[in-house]
Amino acid sequence: MDWKNKYADKLVPAEEAAGxxxxxxxxWFGMFTSNPETLSKAVYARKDELRDVEVxxxxxxxxxxxxxxxxxxxxxxxxxxxxxxxxxxxxxxxYLPMGNFRESWVKEALGYHFDVAFVKTSPPxxxxxxxxxxxxxxxxxVMDVSDRIICEVDERLxxxxxxxxxxxxxxxxxxxxxxxxxxxxxxxxxxxEVIDATEVVGTLLSSELIRDGDTLQIxxxxxxxxxxxxxxxxxxxxIQTELIPGGIVDLVEKGVxxxxxxxxxxxxxxxxxxxVLPPEEAARVNMxxxxxxxxxxxxxxxxxxxxxxxxxxxxxxxQVDVTGQVTAETLGGRVYSGPxxxxxxxxxxxxSEGGRxxxxxxxxxxxxxxxxxxxVPELDxxxxxxxxxxxxxxVVTEQGIATLRGKTIRQRIDELTSVAHPDCRxxxxxxxxxxxxx
Numbered sequence: 001m002d003w004k005n006k007y008a009d010k011l012v013p014a015e016e017a018a019g020x021x022x023x024x025x026x027x028w029f030g031m032f033t034s035n036p037e038t039l040s041k042a043v044y045a046r047k048d049e050l051r052d053v054e055v056x057x058x059x060x061x062x063x064x065x066x067x068x069x070x071x072x073x074x075x076x077x078x079x080x081x082x083x084x085x086x087x088x089x090x091x092x093x094x095y096l097p098m099g100n101f102r103e104s105w106v107k108e109a110l111g112y113h114f115d116v117a118f119v120k121t122s123p124p125x126x127x128x129x130x131x132x133x134x135x136x137x138x139x140x141x142v143m144d145v146s147d148r149i150i151c152e153v154d155e156r157l158x159x160x161x162x163x164x165x166x167x168x169x170x171x172x173x174x175x176x177x178x179x180x181x182x183x184x185x186x187x188x189x190x191x192x193e194v195i196d197a198t199e200v201v202g203t204l205l206s207s208e209l210i211r212d213g214d215t216l217q218i219x220x221x222x223x224x225x226x227x228x229x230x231x232x233x234x235x236x237x238x239i240q241t242e243l244i245p246g247g248i249v250d251l252v253e254k255g256v257x258x259x260x261x262x263x264x265x266x267x268x269x270x271x272x273x274x275x276v277l278p279p280e281e282a283a284r285v286n287m288x289x290x291x292x293x294x295x296x297x298x299x300x301x302x303x304x305x306x307x308x309x310x311x312x313x314x315x316x317x318x319q320v321d322v323t324g325q326v327t328a329e330t331l332g333g334r335v336y337s338g339p340x341x342x343x344x345x346x347x348x349x350x351x352s353e354g355g356r357x358x359x360x361x362x363x364x365x366x367x368x369x370x371x372x373x374x375x376v377p378e379l380d381x382x383x384x385x386x387x388x389x390x391x392x393x394x395v396v397t398e399q400g401i402a403t404l405r406g407k408t409i410r411q412r413i414d415e416l417t418s419v420a421h422p423d424c425r426x427x428x429x430x431x432x433x434x435x436x437x438x
Contacts (some may be wrong), residue, residue, distance in 0.1 A: 003128030014175040017150050018042035023051040025115035028142045032059040034135035036152030037181040038121040047072040048401055053293045058085050061183040065093040078106045079338030081186035083389060088335050101342035119144035121166060122157035128168040133157030134274040134282055136164045140295040148172040158282050160196040163293035185276050198223040200398035202230035208401060209358060209394060211347060213261045214310045215344045217241040221316020224360050231256060238262040240308060242341045244271035249281055252290050263308050264341050268292050272299045300341035305348035313349035314358045315342045321379050322432040324389030324404045333382025334408045337370035357369050357395050363397035364421035373424035377431040395419060410438040
């Protein structure tokens with residue numbers, strides 16, 4: 001039987017596909033833009049008949065943790081968003097801190113097993129292979145350890161190189177995506193305060209810390225996500241990252257990003273997914289050999305990353321204390337976001353010959369008219385440290401660059417208070433000096 005017959009035999013209504021989930025099972029839904037919205041909706045509609053289904057859905061745009069569904073679904077997430085942050089903080093969902101993406105560890109941490117993996121894919125190609133579009137993430141590893149794979153077929157998805165595929169023969173059944181079920185990615189709007197800080201931080205990073213020939217990992221944060229806009233004058237850059245930010249496609253076409261000096265996958269832009277791409281930009285990526293999407297367990301594998309010379313990791317933070325401890329996960333001791341691969345990339349860049357580990361963030365945030373410093377004397381009780389101070393070389397805000405590599409605690413306090421917001425600087429310094437007796 002050829003793949004066309006297999007496809008026809010396996011294509012079922014979304015409600016029938018959702019009906020294959022049983023109470024007590026462990027289920028994975030593709031994260032962020034790989035989220036199968038139609039199937040999510042169909043499974044959620046069974047909330048009155050299902051019990052104790054453990055739903056793993058990281059960077060979720062779909063809201064699972066609702067009071068009326070508490071007996072049916074238990075959400076486990078490794079990265080909260082505005083769609084589920086309050087539920088995690090209220091104890092309605094569980095947070096799974098992850099930072100080690102070695103394949104054997106991930107499979108062990110996730111129990112080596114899912115009953116069902118729901119992912120979004122393209123239709124099959126001539127050989128029966130379906131692409132996961134611009135968003136592979138950890139889906140390939142999860143599919144490998146799932147009893148059943150159920151695909152939501154969306155004809156808009158493009159194809160890339162790498163391991164960004166699943167074959168029709170692996171799939172239990174398929175359902176068609178309904179565009180009416182499209183959900184906006186859970187990305188909060190950027191404030192004018194953040195936009196202004198980004199202009200300065202991006203310029204500082206490009207002019208002072210990023211060199212021609214560097215290979216970059218760029219985390220997605222309030223200022224780092226726009227970094228590509230400031231790299232147009234650089235030469236021979238490489239990209240070896242987790243999430244490929246917006247603007248990289250333009251830099252590839254201009255020849256700024258060519259990967260010529262990479263040790264890992266020379267000439268290739270490597271990531272596990274793209275940031276949200278408009279259709280016209282996604283079309284430019286389609287089957288372009290410059291781009292390869294690989295599962296987390298490849299892109300975030302420390303053993304691979306440390307081979308890269310001049311590897312520069314640029315990540316965001318919610319807060320940094322005056323010794324250089326970084327949290328990208330909690331505020332006020334409560335889960336707010338997630339680490340992604342930040343820890344691994346910071347460690348790898350610190351070990352890289354010629355590498356640099358950089359944290360970039362606005363110096364403060366204004367909430368309800370009150371300015372809060374993001375450079376703090378100490379992290380709040382209960383804070384999860386995402387990157388230890390020993391793996392942070394530079395901290396950049398719109399106030400300047402703090403150099404931490406090789407610095408004492410006294411020197412670190414001086415460096416970091418100098419990049420705090422002027423309205424907060426005196427208080428941060430005074431409290432830090434009292435705390436550390438320096």
